[in-house]
Amino acid sequence: MTDIDLADSASAASLERTRLRSHEIEREIASDPSRFRILTGDRPTGRLHIGHYFGSLANRVRLQDLGVESFLVVADYQVIYDRDGVGEIQDNVLNALADYLAIGIDPARTTIFTHSSVPALNQLVLPFLSLVSDSELRRNPTVKDELESSGRPMTGLMLTFPVHQAADILFCRANLVPVGKDQLPHIEQTRVIARRFDERYGRANPAEPVFPQPDALLSAVPLLLGMDGTKMSKSKGNTIELGMDADTTARLIRKAVTDPDRHITFDPVGRPEVSNLVLLAALCLDRDPTAVADELGDAGGGGLKKLVTEAVNERFAPVRARRAELLADPGALRQVLRDGNERANAVAEATLDDVRTAMSMVY
Secondary structure, eight states, X not given: XXXXXXXXXXXXXXXXXHHHHHHHHHHHHHHOGGGOEEEXXXXXXXXXXXXXXXIIIHHHHHHHHHTOEEEEEEOSGGGGGGOSSOTTHHHHHHHHHHHHHHHTOOTTTEEEEEXXXXXXXXXXXXXXXXXXXXXHHHHSHXXXXXXXXXXXXXXXXXXXXXXXXXXXXXXXXXXXXXXXXXXXXXXXXXXXXXXXXXXXXXXXXXXXXXXXXXXXXXXXXXXXXXXXXXXXXXXXXXXXXXXXXXXXXXXXXXXXOOOSXXXXXXXXXXXXXXXXXXXXXXXXXXXXXXXXXXXXXXXXXXXXXXXXXXXXXXXXXXXXXXXXXXXXXXHHHHHHHHHHHHHHHHHHHXXXXXXXXXTTOOO
């Protein structure tokens, strides 16, 4: 075996262990959700879309409703790491908040807060930076991709992005983070930071670490492509936003890429564009995609797009109506953020006090 083969084999084994652990965690949540605290979040770089919904948002609501204590960060500071200005961050934050509430995130059970409003969280980044090396940060896939593809000098904020994510997770002592497999390196970096902090500064009793080493909870939802058949991305304009009206949604779906074969099948490898639309309809209808394809039969691309349009618009009609109501009262939205920021600050300050005590920096 070559070094690359060995690395791939080790990566596959690690992913399988994480999958097995995720199944175990799901059973533990069903038995006693109070054992867990989760941290999730989004960068407010634009409007949230159906890929976000099926990929992560719906799962957040599910975990919240199961009784898992939840923290949700609107990571406004992480928007500026690759920007020359703040752009429409504030508008994006309020729109994201409206999306959260419209889909069922309950601010009484999920603490929703913004990065920039929790100073103690961000102060944790300083001691955490002393626990990682430059080479470790540059090996992080997100940082590495930015370094190779951006075509511009990397900012210090971008380079230290994995440490900021660790602070997001550890400030509230979250022990569970729902992620896709591409984010597993971030969870591992957080675990390393938590372990190194306790090794260097930890409490006298090792059975009571300052920070937990969080587990990843892998999402089982398949990846949705954009309407052009490529990776769904806000920057590509190939997404269906949660807040889009029915007519705009129908227009985008009519332009979606399919193929000449009129017989509809669910074959993600052989027919990725057609299968993506079938999957989208199935997710909206809570049905099996193969059964949806079989029922469509020889309906062709037109019949498939008609079904997808109806399914998407019906699924999200209540969300869109509720979202419009929420945006009509920005004062109430800001109050939700103020309340969440207040709770997050109390938690962050208590954690920072423990960190200072562990580091003998209480004066």
